[in-house]
Amino acid sequence: MLELLVIFPLIVAAVSVPVSNYQVRSWLLPFGSGVHLLLSILLCRGYFPEINRWIGLDALSRLVLIVTSLLFFSCALYAVAYLNLRRDRGNRVMVPCLLVFLSAMTLATVARHLGLMWMAVEATTISSAPLIYYNRNRLSLEATWKYLLICSVGIALAMLGMLFVAYAALGGGAPVSLQFDLLLGGATTLSKPWLHAGFVFLLIGFGTKMGLAPLHTWKPDAYGEAPGLVGALLAGGLTSVAFLAILRGVQLMTAAGDGDMARQALLGMGLLSLLLASVFMVRQQDIKRMLAYSSVEHMGLLAIGVGIGGMATFGAMLHLINNALTKGGLFLAAGNIQRAFASKRLSEVRGALKALPVSGPLFLAGFLAITGSPPFGPFLSEFTILRGTFISGHMLLGMLILIFLSIVFIGMGATVLAATQGEPEQKDSGFKDHFLLYFSPLVLLLLILLIGVYIPASLQNALQQAADLLEVRP
Amino acid sequence: MMHLTNPLLLAVILINFFTLGSARLGACIRGVALQGALLALLPLLIHGFSGHAILLALGAFCLKGVLIPWMLLRAIREVRIRREVEPLIGFVPTLIFGALTTSGAFLFADFLPLVHEHREGLFVPTALATMFAGFLLLITRRKAITQVLGYLMLENGIFIIGVLLSEALPLMVEAGVLLDLLVGVFVMGIVMHQINREFTSLSTQRLSALKE
Numbered sequence: 102m103l104e105l106l107v108i109f110p111l112i113v114a115a116v117s118v119p120v121s122n123y124q125v126r127s128w129l130l131p132f133g134s135g136v137h138l139l140l141s142i143l144l145c146r147g148y149f150p151e152i153n154r155w156i157g158l159d160a161l162s163r164l165v166l167i168v169t170s171l172l173f174f175s176c177a178l179y180a181v182a183y184l185n186l187r188r189d190r191g192n193r194v195m196v197p198c199l200l201v202f203l204s205a206m207t208l209a210t211v212a213r214h215l216g217l218m219w220m221a222v223e224a225t226t227i228s229s230a231p232l233i234y235y236n237r238n239r240l241s242l243e244a245t246w247k248y249l250l251i252c253s254v255g256i257a258l259a260m261l262g263m264l265f266v267a268y269a270a271l272g273g274g275a276p277v278s279l280q281f282d283l284l285l286g287g288a289t290t291l292s293k294p295w296l297h298a299g300f301v302f303l304l305i306g307f308g309t310k311m312g313l314a315p316l317h318t319w320k321p322d323a324y325g326e327a328p329g330l331v332g333a334l335l336a337g338g339l340t341s342v343a344f345l346a347i348l349r350g351v352q353l354m355t356a357a358g359d360g361d362m363a364r365q366a367l368l369g370m371g372l373l374s375l376l377l378a379s380v381f382m383v384r385q386q387d388i389k390r391m392l393a394y395s396s397v398e399h400m401g402l403l404a405i406g407v408g409i410g411g412m413a414t415f416g417a418m419l420h421l422i423n424n425a426l427t428k429g430g431l432f433l434a435a436g437n438i439q440r441a442f443a444s445k446r447l448s449e450v451r452g453a454l455k456a457l458p459v460s461g462p463l464f465l466a467g468f469l470a471i472t473g474s475p476p477f478g479p480f481l482s483e484f485t486i487l488r489g490t491f492i493s494g495h496m497l498l499g500m501l502i503l504i505f506l507s508i509v510f511i512g513m514g515a516t517v518l519a520a521t522q523g524e525p526e527q528k529d530s531g532f533k534d535h536f537l538l539y540f541s542p543l544v545l546l547l548l549i550l551l552i553g554v555y556i557p558a559s560l561q562n563a564l565q566q567a568a569d570l571l572e573v574r575p
Numbered sequence: 576m577m578h579l580t581n582p583l584l585l586a587v588i589l590i591n592f593f594t595l596g597s598a599r600l601g602a603c604i605r606g607v608a609l610q611g612a613l614l615a616l617l618p619l620l621i622h623g624f625s626g627h628a629i630l631l632a633l634g635a636f637c638l639k640g641v642l643i644p645w646m647l648l649r650a651i652r653e654v655r656i657r658r659e660v661e662p663l664i665g666f667v668p669t670l671i672f673g674a675l676t677t678s679g680a681f682l683f684a685d686f687l688p689l690v691h692e693h694r695e696g697l698f699v700p701t702a703l704a705t706m707f708a709g710f711l712l713l714i715t716r717r718k719a720i721t722q723v724l725g726y727l728m729l730e731n732g733i734f735i736i737g738v739l740l741s742e743a744l745p746l747m748v749e750a751g752v753l754l755d756l757l758v759g760v761f762v763m764g765i766v767m768h769q770i771n772r773e774f775t776s777l778s779t780q781r782l783s784a785l786k787e
Contacts, residue, residue, distance in 0.1 A: 216748030223755040230762050239773050243782040246766055250722060253759055254713065257729050260752070261706075264736045267743035272690050277743040294688050322785040381787060 102149040103156050106140050107208045109133065114200035118193075126196050127184045130177040133200050134170070137207070141170040154280055156211040160566035164418060165210045165345045168425045169338040173203050175541040176330045179433050182537035183330055186440065194231050201228040202334070209342045215263050215279040218346060219256070222310060225339055226252045232334075233327040244319075244326035251319040252310055259306020259346075265299030266353070268292070281349065288356035296357055303350040304366055311343035313404060314374035317397045321381075324393035325445070329436015332389060336396040336432060337425035344403055344421065351407060351571055358574065360410075368408035372498070374401025375505040383512035386447045388435050391516050392428070395471060398509055399424045405502065406486040407571060413489025414568040419556075420482035423549060424471075427479060430545035431467035434460045437539065438520065441532040447516060452525035459539040461521055463546060468517040470549050472510045478552035577696070580620050583613055584697040587731075588677060591708035594728065595673045596666050598658050600720055604647045607724050610705075610731055611639025617738045631741060631749055635734065638753050643727065643760050650764050651720060654771040664715040676707035698739055706732030717778045719767045723760060730756060 113133035120126045143149070145163045158166070180199070184192045205228055209221035226249065234245040263279060270277045270284065272292030278284065284291075309316040324332045347367075354363035378398035385391040403424070406417025437460035438453050439445045453461035470477035473484075483506070490499040552560075590610040594603050615636035622628040651657070662669065680703035689699060705728060712725030737744065737752075744752075767777060774781045 214745075214748070216744050217751070220748060220751035220755055223752075223759065227755065227758050227762050230766070234766070234769070237769075240784055242766070242769055242773055243785050246719065246770065246779065246782055247785075249759075249763055249766060250713075250726065253726055253763075254729065257726070257733060261733050261736065264733065264740055264743075267740045268690075268736075270743070271740065272688060277740065279743050279748075292688065321787075325785070 102140065102144060103151065103153070103158070103211055106137065106144065107156070107204055107211070109140070110137060110200040110204040110207070114197040114204070117196045117200065123188065123192065124185075126192055127181045130180050130196055130199060131174065134174045134177040134203060137203060138170045138174045141166050153213070155214050155217055156208075157213045158211060160563060160570050161345060161348060162210050164421065164563060164567050165341050166207065168341055168422050169203075169206050169210065172337045172425050172429045172545075173206075173334065175429065175545055176333050176433070179538060179541040180330050182535055183328070183436070186532075187328075190235060190237070195235060198228050198231045199334075202232065206338055206342050210345060213281045215266065215281060215284070215349070218349070219260055219263055222259070222307065222343065222346060223253075223256050225342065226256060226310070229331070229335065229339065232331040233323050235328050235331065236326065241326040244322040247319045248323040251316075255306050255309025255316065257306070258302050258309075262299045262302025262304075262306055262350075265295050265302060266291075269295035269299060284353060285356050288353060289358065291357050293357070293359070296354070297359065297362065300350045300354050300359075300363055301366070304347060304363075304370070307343045307346040307350075308370060311340050311347065311400050312397055313370045313400050314377040314397060317374065317377070317400075320397060321390040321393040324396065324432075325387060325389040329389075329432045329434075329439065332392070332436070333429040333432035336392065337429040340396065340400060341421055341425050344400070347404075348407065348571060352573070355571065355574060360574065364408045364410060366408075367404040368498070371401040371404030371408055372501065374398065374404065375502065375509075379505045379508040379512065382509055383515075385512065385516050387445055388438065388447070388450065388516060388520055389432075389445050391513060392431055392435060395431075395509070395513060396424075396428060398505075399428070399471070402483065402486060402502075405498075406489070409486070409489050409493055409495065409498075410572065411489055411493055413486045413493070414571055415564055416482050416485030416487075416489055418564045418567045419485065419552075420479065423478040423482050423552060426545045427467060427471045427477070427549050430463065430542040430549070431471060433542040433545075434464040434467055434539075437532075437534065437542075438464060442525075447519050449526075450520045452523045453521045456525040457534050459534045459543070463539060463542050465517060465521050466546055467542070468513060470546065470553075472513055473506065476550065476553045477546075478549040481553055481556075577620065580617065581697050583616060583620065584701040584735075586613055587701055587735075588704055591677070591705055591728070592670060592673055594724065595708055595711060596670045598666065600651050600657060600718070601648065603721065603724055604644050604651070607727050607731070608640055608644035610728070611643070612636055612641075614731055614734055614738075615640055617735065618741060621738060622741065627741065627746055630746060631738075634750060634753050638757050639727070639731070639734075643757060646760065646764055647720060647723065650767055653768065654777055656718065656720070656777050662716050669711055669715050672711055673708055676711070677704040680704040680707060693739060698735055702732045702735035704732075705729075705735065708732075717780050719763075719770055719777050719779050722779065723763050723767070726763075727756075727760070 117129045205224035212218035269291040273290040275287040275290045312320040378394045382394045406413045442450045594606045618628040618631045681700040684700040709725045709728030
């Protein structure tokens with residue numbers, strides 16, 4: 102059944118190519134991803150258990166699978182209405198590329214073989230490049246080129262890291278394989294220097310994809326120029342998948358008894374991400390670039406959470422869900438605002454609350470949620486990460502995180518409030534808030550609100566299991 | 576056949592220098608193609624004529640030696656660009672940098688805790704030198720096509736290490752890696768075409784509107 106989960110979106114993508122009706126092709130997106138979501142839920146609840154060398158589910162991949170599938174489904178619903186507005190650009194490329202992208206993300210999530218995972222992550226880069234270039238202007242071209250080149254080079258380095266891990270097995274005399282369970286089982290026999298080098302390159306490679314500072318330079322450009330729904334999928338889905346790939350490295354290092362080194366590396370990069378994001382978010386004139394830097398910030402928080410360990414790891418797992426869903430909602434709402442004002446720059450965007458009676462407030466609520474205001478979910482997860490930081494005795498680190506978070510709040514607040522408050526200039530772009538265009542961000546934000554108020558026991562268990570996987574020592 | 580590997584790897588290093596020092600794009604593409612084709616022989620020389628090695632060699636030869644260079648040559652014919660003009664760092668300084676990184680790679684490889692059978696050959700230093708040369712191309716050149724060549728060279732360097740470990744990578748994964756490379760370069764080719772149409776130049780220097 103797990104194979105079907107990967108293959109099904111590909112089949113729908115192939116079907117969508119010869120379809121000539123515009124609407125039918127658009128509706129294939131929610132159809133394909135709806136079935137994907139349904140199958141994912143069934144698989145994660147333990148129906149059709151199976152054992153396979155190549156693909157399989159554990160607590161970590163279950164978490165990422167459900168989050169990406171849910172996010173993709175809501176983006177697909179939004180896409181139907183969005184593509185209807187963009188008949189000038191068409192959906193002949195968009196629909197198949199999105200579905201291939203979904204398939205590649207799924208494969209990267211469920212892969213139990215490092216080589217297979219690498220392949221799938223590279224496939225996500227290639228299939229998302231045409232999505233970023235959707236608007237076909239000079240700026241999106243520049244963003245696509247940077248994205249393609251930087252991420253390809255990054256992924257090539259991840260390949261090198263993977264080979265170093267294999268070399269570690271060769272040097273340690275263990276059977277040489279990149280099958281993840283075999284590697285974990287023989288982790289203590291791995292040759293240490295090669296394993297360390299391998300982890301560093303995996304971190305650099307997949308860190309580029311995830312957008313951890315200082316490897317985030319493509320992020321504001323790509324997120325800024327891509328359509329809102331593509332930004333949502335990149336910021337919520339792809340980053341989670343890349344983070345999972347890094348976590349595989351952390352798992353391996355922990356199993357080999359070198360978890361502390363891996364955690365320190367994550368802490369360093371996480372803190373740098375927070376610092377750079379907070380610097381660039383102050384006086385940001387572009388709402389989508391602001392969201393991109395916010396994504397860098399939250400990648401930093403995820404890295405710090407895992408870097409601290411213990412309770413903070415649990416917080417990071419929860420934050421993965423919160424970040425994906427909130428970022429998704431924010432990008433979709435920002436996309437609506439950009440449509441309505443025909444701009445995403447603060448010089449033109451004013452009074453979104455009045456101009457867009459639903460998307461405007463959603464954008465404002467999303468801002469409050471992502472900066473960690475109660476009662477939304479990110480408050481809970483950021484609070485858990487911070488508590489874990491202070492409990493484990495990292496006083497200075499905790500203070501620094503708090504300072505950066507407040508700078509982010511102020512910087513982002515200035516931009517968001519300027520965009521939403523005030524009187525809109527009278528400029529009729531013919532765009533009205535449409536039910537299908539605000540339904541998805543609304544549902545995503547309601548889910549985030551729900552997580553902030555009440556976490557069901559099953560979710561709690563799933564998160565704890567995922568966090569425990571990262572703590573398995575030799 | 577192991578004794579043939581060292582001349583082959585030396586040729587690979589010479590091609591690095593040739594590509595770093597050449598201004599003509601067509602020559603650069605042919606150089607990288609030759610490098611890919613030479614490296615495709617490597618699995619046969621190391622592992623003998625096993626089924627796995629033959630398929631890997633064949634796949635690498637077709638993609639790295641024939642198909643990708645053909646795509647790139649067609650691309651430069653379409654956009655009518657012959658030469659790399661005004662690289663960010665001149666050709667002579669890049670060559671000097673290349674020489675420095677290559678000698679650095681040889682020195683560095685001595686310190687690496689390699690397994691016994693890899694300690695003698697030129698595998699690891701060549702791999703490192705080729706990766707560095709690829710990075711140099713990526714950083715110092717302005718034309719989009721030379722950046723793609725740099726990326727290919729980086730992949731060639733990684734390929735050498737991959738061949739040493741080819742028992743760790745099942746054929747399916749290797750095929751996937753090569754396929755990803757092909758499609759990646761194909762997509763890059765399309766984007767290059769668009770860059771050329773939009774800016775009437777293939778220089779990435781024009782791609783500088785997006786910044787803080």
